[in-house]
Amino acid sequence: MSKIRVSAPGKVILHGEHSVVYDKLAVAASLGLRTRLEYCEEGAGLRVEFGDLGLTQCYNFKDVHQLLSTQIPLTQPTAYYNLTHPELLDHDKITEIVEKFVDLNRHEPKQRQALVSFFYLFFAIVGSTDSNLSDGFKLAVRSDLTVGAGTGSSASFAVAIAAFLLHFVKVKKFKSKNLYKSLDLNVDNLQNFDTTELDLVSKWAFQSERIIHGTPSGVDNTICTFGGLVSFRKGTRPQKITLSSKITLILIDTNTPRDTKTLVGKVATKRAKYRPIIDAILDAMDHTTISALDYFQKMETSDVSGETYDALGELADLNQNLLRCLGVSHPKLDQACEILATFGLHCKLTGAGGGGCAICVVPPSVKGVEKAITELKLNGFGAVLTDLGGCGVRVD
Ligand SMILES: Nc1ncnc2c1ncn2[C@@H]1O[C@H](COP(=O)(O)OP(=O)(O)OP(=O)(O)O)[C@@H](O)[C@H]1O
Ligand SMILES: C[C@@](O)(CCO)CC(=O)[O-]
Known part of the structure; x- marks a missing residue:
């Protein structure tokens, strides 16, 4: 085994960004991007290439082995922990150890x-095993997604x-x-991930999102783990929606960088100051998402009528406001x-907002979408046309 390839999709939130952090419903879908x-095994030591961030960094095995031999800080006795229990990690202490290892001063924030x-993931997963890394290896990551634009680049990265x-x-x-604790993984299935493993991947990616986002909803x-179209509410199992026909949307990039953690923090500050007002807005968002979900669920069984698309357009306007x-x-x-x-289309931001991306669901009956795309580009x-619901994480 000298090569492993894994890929994970990006995502769009159709409804529920920000409100989902406060236990409201969200509907989200994976992208083809x-x-x-x-x-791949090569060289000596560990070489990390994050091409989208212009980063290549080499670590010698002496330092890597020292990290991996450090005891993993936990909130429970060590005998309860193995890599199937990310919920037992002492998040802050692990982050501290890893920040020292990475030498933050040498790098820019992204x-x-x-x-x-x-x-963090490498230490808490591989460091819990009897790994004896001796062959040098390189890990290279590349994404079709714009980094930091609201299409889940951080989650897609973490899931991969x-x-x-x-x-x-x-x-x-x-x-x-x-x-x-001893480990019992299904080593016979190396082609792909079963549902238990996908749950585990998603839980680990959530730990990584805690570093990038602060207080992620999950x-x-x-969505970047399971793919498809799902409804999601914190603390409950995500529900899959299987569409009888495809949904096409325009993905619009404002080319304006922003940072999810800052925007989530901005909403929290506003809520602390104007609690009843902000809570009323969050409740209204919940109702908007519940109504939109109703229409998406109709699309599971029946042909989609113009009325459904009209309602989805109105709900997009409501949520954007x-x-x-x-x-x-x-x-x-x-x-x-x-x-x-001006083209009779409805658009809303997707992800954390503050710049980044917006989406516009395109009803099949609408003519002149190409003209709208040209106008956006001018x-x-x-602006690109894309279909919702690419497959989840997979071994390629
Ligand atoms: N391809 C990538 N390679 C390396 N790091 C990445 C990559 N994509 C994302 N990241 C990390 O994720 C951070 C961006 O996360 P952020 O949550 O702000 O954006 P996003 O995930 O695109 O937006 P949203 O959470 O609103 O969907 C980057 O600063 C970087 O640290
Ligand atoms: C803004 C937010 O709701 C979506 C970011 O894609 C944050 C989250 O859910 O963690």
Whole structure:
């Protein structure tokens, strides 16, 4: 085994960004755009290449072995832990250890977040096993997604890493170290991930999202792991929606960078100051998503009528206005909505907002979509047509 390839999709949130952090419903779907990770054995030591961040970094095995031999900080006795129990990690202490290892001063913020996320997962997963890394290897990550634009680049990255590490432990047949609980992985299935393994990948990716987002809801890691179209509410199992016909949308990129953690923090600050007002907005968002879900569920069984698309358009407008009230829109997002309105189309931001991407569901009956796309591009936007619901994480 000299190569492993794993990929995970990006995502769009159709309804429920921000409100999902406060236990409201979200509906999200995977995209055809993916993050790809390639592992190959070469050289000496560990070489990390995060091409989208312009980062290549080499670590010698002496330092890597020292990290992996450090006891993993846990909230329970060591005998309860193995890599199937990420919920037992002492998150802050592990982050501290990894931040020291990564030498934060040498990197810019995006690179830091990515390296800390990667080594967090590497330390807590591989460090719990009897791994005896002796052959040098390279890990290269590349994504079709714009980094930091609301299409789940961080979750897609985290899911690809978590899935790779789980697969790596299986392929290498590593066991738990003696001090940890014994490990019973299904090493006969190396083609893909079963549902239990997907649950585990999603849980590990959630830990990584805690580093990048602070207080993630879990919707992004869920959809980037399982793929398809799902409804999601924190603390409950995600429900899959199987459409009888495809949904096409325009994915609009404002080319305005922003940072999810800052935007989630902005909403939290506003809520602390104006609790009843913000809670009323979040409740309204919940109702918007519940109504939209109703229409998506109709699409499971019957042919989609013009009325369904009209309602989905109105709900998109409603939610965009509610998101604007939360303070997470941006003049470029508002401009995209205005341009598309002149073509009779409805648009809303997707993900954390503040720039990044917007989406516009395209009813099959609408003519002139190409003209709308041209107009967006003339105004400096990126715009592509894409279908919802690419497959989840997989071994390629
Ligand atoms: N392809 C990638 N390679 C390395 N790191 C990545 C990659 N994609 C994302 N990241 C990490 O994720 C961070 C971006 O996360 P952020 O949550 O702000 O954006 P997003 O996931 O695209 O947006 P949203 O959460 O709203 O969907 C980057 O700063 C980087 O650390
Ligand atoms: C803004 C947010 O709701 C979606 C980011 O894609 C944050 C989250 O759910 O963790």
